[in-house]
Every structure is written in C-alpha cells, then in structure tokens.
Amino acid sequence: EDKVVQSPLSLVVHEGDTVTLNCSYEVTNFRSLLWYKQEKKAPTFLFMLTSSGIEKKSGRLSSILDKKELSSILNITATQTGDSAIYLCATDAAGGFKTIFGAGTRLFVKA
Amino acid sequence: DGGITQSPKYLFRKEGQNVTLSCEQNLNHDAMYWYRQDPGQGLRLIYYSQIVNDFQKGDIAEGYSVSREKKESFPLTVTSAQKNPTAFYLCASRIRAGTSGAYEQYFGPGTRLTVT
Numbered sequence: 001e002d003k004v005v006q007s008p009l010s011l012v013v014h015e016g017d018t019v020t021l022n023c024s025y026e027v028t029n030f031r032s033l034l035w036y037k038q039e040k041k042a043p044t045f046l047f048m049l050t051s052s053g054i055e056k057k058s059g060r061l062s063s064i065l066d067k068k069e070l071s072s073i074l075n076i077t078a079t080q081t082g083d084s085a086i087y088l089c090a091t092d093a094a095g096g097f098k099t100i101f102g103a104g105t106r107l108f109v110k111a
Numbered sequence: 112d113g114g115i116t117q118s119p120k121y122l123f124r125k126e127g128q129n130v131t132l133s134c135e136q137n138l139n140h141d142a143m144y145w146y147r148q149d150p151g152q153g154l155r156l157i158y159y160s161q162i163v164n165d166f167q168k169g170d171i172a173e174g175y176s177v178s179r180e181k182k183e184s185f186p187l188t189v190t191s192a193q194k195n196p197t198a199f200y201l202c203a204s205r206i207r208a209g210t211s212g213a214y215e216q217y218f219g220p221g222t223r224l225t226v227t
Contacts, residue, residue: 009151032213042201042218043154050213088153092214097142097161098169099205099216103153 002027004102006089012108013079021074021105023089029096033065033072036088038104043088046074079109114138115219117202122224124196132187132222134202142205143185144216147171147198154201160185189224196226 007022025033032050036043047056049065049072056063060077076083086104093100115136124130136143142161146154156169160179174193179185189196200222208215 006153034215042220045215045217048208048213048215090154090216097159097167098156099144099214101146101154103151 002091002093002100004089004091004100006087006102006105008105009103010106010108012110014110015079015081017079017109018075018077019079019107021076021087021089021107022071023073023102024069024071025089025091025100026070027091027093027100029094030067030070030091031094031096032092034090034092034099035063035072035074036090038086038088039084046087076107079107081109081111083107084109115202115204115217117200117219117222119222120220122222124224124226126226127191128226129188129190130196130224130226132189132200132202132224134185134187134219135183136185136202136204136217136219137183138204138206138217139182140204140206140217141182142214143179144203144205145169145175145177145185145187146201146203148201148221149198157187157200189226196224199223 004025035046047063054065063074088104089102118133144159145157158177160166176188202219203216
C-alpha cells in the first residue's frame with residue numbers, strides 16, 4: 001500500500017533557527033512529491049519535485065528529493081513566527097488518480 | 112478570479128441529520144476531490160471524481176455520498192451513518208502541471224463541520 005510518512009510530527013523552535021522537515025514515501029510508479037503549507041485553512045502549494053527537478057528553492061525555503069532513499073527534506077532557514085503552520089508532504093503516482101498525503105509536521109516558531 | 116469555493120465555512124448539525132457541503136470550481140479542472148482532516152492525521156481521501164457523472168470511493172468513503180452532475184460542482188453529503196462526522200473538510204481539484212506529467216492540487220478554503 002502506498003504511504004507517506006513525515007517526521008517529526010511536531011516541532012518548536014525559536015525565531016532565527018533553521019529547521020529540517022522530513023518526508024519518506026513508498027509509492028508504486030512514483031511521479032512527483034509535493035510540499036504544502038497549511039495555516040488554519042486550505043493548504044497552499046510550496047514545491048513540486050520530480051525526477052527532472054529534484055531541488056527547489058524559494059526565499060528561505062528549499063527542498064530536495066532523494067529518489068534513491070525515497071525521501072525528501074524541506075529546509076526553512078532564519079525561521080519567523082509566520083512560518084508557524086502544518087507542513088504537508090504528498091506524493092503522486094504515474095497513472096494514479098490519488099495524491100497520498102502524510103500526517104504533516106506541525107511547526108511552531110516562538111518569538 | 113479563478114478558484115475553488117466551499118460553503119459554508121462553519122456548519123453545525125445535530126446527530127442523525129444528513130448535511131451537504133458545497134464545492135464549486137471555475138478552474139475548468141476535470142478532477143475533483145474531497146478530503147477529511149482530523150488533528151494529527153493529515154488529509155484522508157473520501158471520494159474523488161475524474162470526470163462528470165463519474166466518481167470513485169477513496170479511503171474513508173463509508174457514511175458519505177457525492178454527485179458530479181456538472182464539471183464545476185462536487186457536493187459532499189455527510190450522512191447519519193458516518194460515526195464521527197466532526198472534522199475539517201477540504202475540497203480540491205487537480206490539473207497537470209507543466210510537461211513532467213505531474214499534477215498539482217488546488218484546495219478550497221474548507222468547511223469545519225461540528226455535529227453534536
């Protein structure tokens with residue numbers, strides 16, 4: 001059965017810290033891995049990683065896909081209180097109609 | 112503006128009543144999805160539809176029903192058979208992104224249902 005596992009489930013850091021969120025997956029015919037940020041309501045899209053795009057960066061956020069280890073990390077540098085959210089990892093399979101979500105990592109950044 | 116709308120934002124119902132959650136999109140996406148989110152459990156797929164007049168059960172379909180009579184609309188009914196209906200419900204649509212063959216999901220703002 002396809003699955004996505006995220007760790008840690010929750011994390012508390014201080015402003016300015018750097019954090020690394022982990023995501024591992026077992027998906028038949030893997031096609032892409034997606035990261036979302038969720039703050040109280042709908043998840044908002046952060047990154048999509050595929051075989052042709054294994055590293056993405058946007059401002060203080062960056063993500064890498066390791067297809068050999070079937071995993072991805074999401075890095076946030078110089079964290080701010082506005083980074084407090086649930087970060088969701090999800091995968092998509094070729095020929096599949098479903099996106100498989102992990103349970104999420106709840107990040108809390110203290111001022 | 113293109114997007115997905117869900118209504119209402121908050122919904123309260125008594126146990127034993129059926130309730131229908133609305134989801135409308137004007138993105139012209141074929142595929143639409145309903146997820147349920149409980150604390151610490153991420154998103155769990157209830158139903159999905161790849162095309163009008165067709166839909167498939169997801170991982171936790173029991174106690175729920177859907178219809179897809181129009182491309183733009185994918186309402187979800189939470190029936191009295193659903194044992195723990197209190198949750199946050201998210202509707203989404205999906206479209207192919209770029210040339211990689213991968214898909215990107217767009218989410219509505221969600222409906223928080225409380226059943227007492």
